[in-house]
Amino acid sequence: MYERRDFLRGGAALGLGGVMMGGVAWSRDASPIRALLPSATHDTLALKVLLDRPPTAAPVLTIDGRPVPATRQDVDGYAWGFVQRGLRGGTAHRLELRDASGRPLRDAWTLKTLPPLDAAPDHFRILFFTCAGGDEGGRPYGYLPLAARRALLDRGLSFSPDLAVANGDHIYWDLWTALKYRRDAATRAATAERYRQVAWIDEDSAFDSDTNRQSLNTVIGRQIAGVYEDRFASVPLVFVTDDHDYFENDNAGPWGYTFPPRPFTFGLQQRTEAMAYPFALxxxxxxxxxxxxxxxxxxxxxxxxxxxxxxxxxxxxxDKGGVLFPEAEAFLVDRLARSTAQQYIHAPSNPFGWTAGKLGEWYADGPSDGSTFANDKSYWQKGWFAQHQRLAAALSGQRTRAAVSISGDMHASAASIITRSGDLDLSANPIHAILPGTIGTGNEGYPSSARGIKPFHPAALTINDTAAMEERNGFSIVDVYPGRIDVQQFRWRPPEPVAAIAGLQPSHRFTIARS
Structure with missing residues (x-):
């Protein structure tokens, strides 16, 4: 078998290149701050700060003039975290960030706590998107340029959302599946060459080796910090984890399954989360x-x-397996039954209502005969759809709320209504299944080009489209009211000019009425 050490021997003479100077390669110029990633609850504000270079002493954050303890999030000191509890809900708080000597690192800004638990707001706006990651430039995968991604996010932020949900695939830097198992030998070789040039992660050396740590810093800097920068400073973020965030694709073969993640790739995800995910509160x-x-x-x-x-x-x-831990499934089902919220939304990393014929989906459907992509669907498990059925039954079983699922993973925009799933009749409260739009996907990353098929509805479902599926970049603005949920979808794709994104108008609008 072709081992990772063989790749390392082949690339060692080339060196890691100037991109690794300083241990990290950020994409943004002229600021010591490379990213601000905030999160919030009704009584807590939290912030991850990524710096251009490790400081000699911890940066200082104040909220309403009071200092918040700093926690270093990584070995080298590029990432710092702050969590302040006990704040007043539904209130805009003033944040200031300075270095240890008191010099401002940026202008002061405001960040608002979410409404108190006993409050009854009449409106809340959320920005949903998926798949913002991917390294800029060069083959073999050709992700969307950073300028276009930033423009899409800026257009989403122009609608003043109260919260943003980034659903999965914040990182694309697959290891075994990109270097050993997927695609053809020439593509794997091109990927290995690209990795050598930018950031080589060596699974045969110590996890915390200088090479691995600096390479991970570079990947994080280019794919997360380079996209978000500080544009979300006043909008709380939630990150959902998906397959590529574990540095693999969801595949299987005679060699086994890529998930659950092996210790090394789980460690990479955990280190990335510690450094560059908003705090999960x-x-x-x-x-x-x-x-x-x-x-x-x-x-x-x-x-x-x-x-x-x-x-x-x-x-x-x-047959009794699942893609969710049993404890996670039980919690989700229980909350659907117990929650007193007027509206409830599921946001799974794996989409309801759609398939691209790949392994790690809820559904058994495989690629068509004309697919150009290697088919590992024979490794799919019946228990995964059985778990889907239990979640679908619980989601539809809400009698006073609409059933809504806004997912990640799929490189497309769409909205559909599921009235039947297998032997489940969901027509009394059908499931509204929404693909919110992808930020980072380039032309070569859409299912129709990467896999040879477009996303399609699984055979087990009776489903009708509210907004037709399109393989385009974009995002969704979701306005939640006590009696309804309004959705606007925004879609764009090259060769449309990047400048057009600033004035992008909704491609589709629709309303989901509360039951």
């Missing part, structure tokens, strides 16, 4: 951090509850 206790790290909740007073969940880490096999 709403994780339930599911018995341990490994399981609990796959679910996050957001509560917006009496108006809304969001449940966001990772469908990769909990993979298990067999």
């Amino acid at each position: 709403g994780r339930p206790d599911l018995g341990d951090a490994y399981r609990g790290g796959t679910v996050e909740t957001v509560r917006v007073g009496k108006l809304l509850e969001l449940a966001l969940f990772d469908c990769r880490r909990g993979w298990s096999l067999g």
Whole structure:
């Protein structure tokens, strides 16, 4: 078998290049701050700060003039975290960030706590998108240029959302699946060459080796900090984890399954999360951090509850298997029954209602005969659809709320209504399944080019489209009211000019009425 050390020997003579100077390669110029990633609850504000260079002493954050303790998030000191609890809900707080000598690192700004739990807001706006990651420039995968990604996010932010949900694939830097198992030999070789030039992660050396640590810093800097910068400083963020965030694609073969993640790739995800994910402030206790790290909740007073969940880490096999840990599934089902929120939205990393014929989906559907992509669907597990059915039944079973799922992963925009799933009749409260739009996907990354097929509806579903599926970049603005949810979808794709994004208008608008 072709081992990773063979790749390392081949690339060692080339060196890691000037891109690694200083241990990290940020994309933004002229600021010591490379990214600000905030999060919020009704009584807490939190902030991750990524710096251009490690400081000699911790940066100082104040909220309403009071200093907040700093916690270093990485070995080298590029990433710092701040968490302040006990704040007043629904209030705009003033934040200032300075270096240890008192010099401002940027202008002061405001960040608002979410409404108190007993409040009854009449409106809350959320920006949803997926797949913002990907290294800029060069083959073999050709992700969308950073300027276009930033423009899409800026257009989304121009609508003044109260919260933003980035659903999965913040990082694309697959290891075994990109270097050993997927695609053709020439593409794998091109990927290895690209990795040598930018950031080589060596699984045969110590996890915390200088090479691995600096390479991970570079990937984080180019794919997360380079996209977000500080544009979300006043908008709380939630990150959901998906397959590529574990540095692999969801595949299987005679060599085994890529999920659940092996210790090395899980460590990469955890280190990335510590450095460059917004703090997860709403994780339930599911018995341990490994399981609990796959679910996050957001509560917006009496108006809304969001449940966001990772469908990769909990993979298990067999008819009783699932993509979610049993504890995660039980929590999600229980919250649908117990929550008193007027509206409830599921945000899974793996989409309801759609398939691209790949392995790690809820559905059994494989690629068509004309697919140019290697088919590993024979490794799909019946238990995954059985788990889908239990979640679908619970989601549709809400009798006073609409059933809504706004997912990640799929490189497309769409909205559909599911009235039947297998033997489940969902027509009394059908599931509204929304693909919110992808930020970072380049032309070569859409299912129709990468896999040879466009996304399609699984055979087990009776489903009708509200907004036709298109393989285009974009995002969704979701306005939540006590009696309805209004959705606007925004779509764009090259060769349309990047300048047009600033004035992008909704391609589709629709309303989901509360039951």
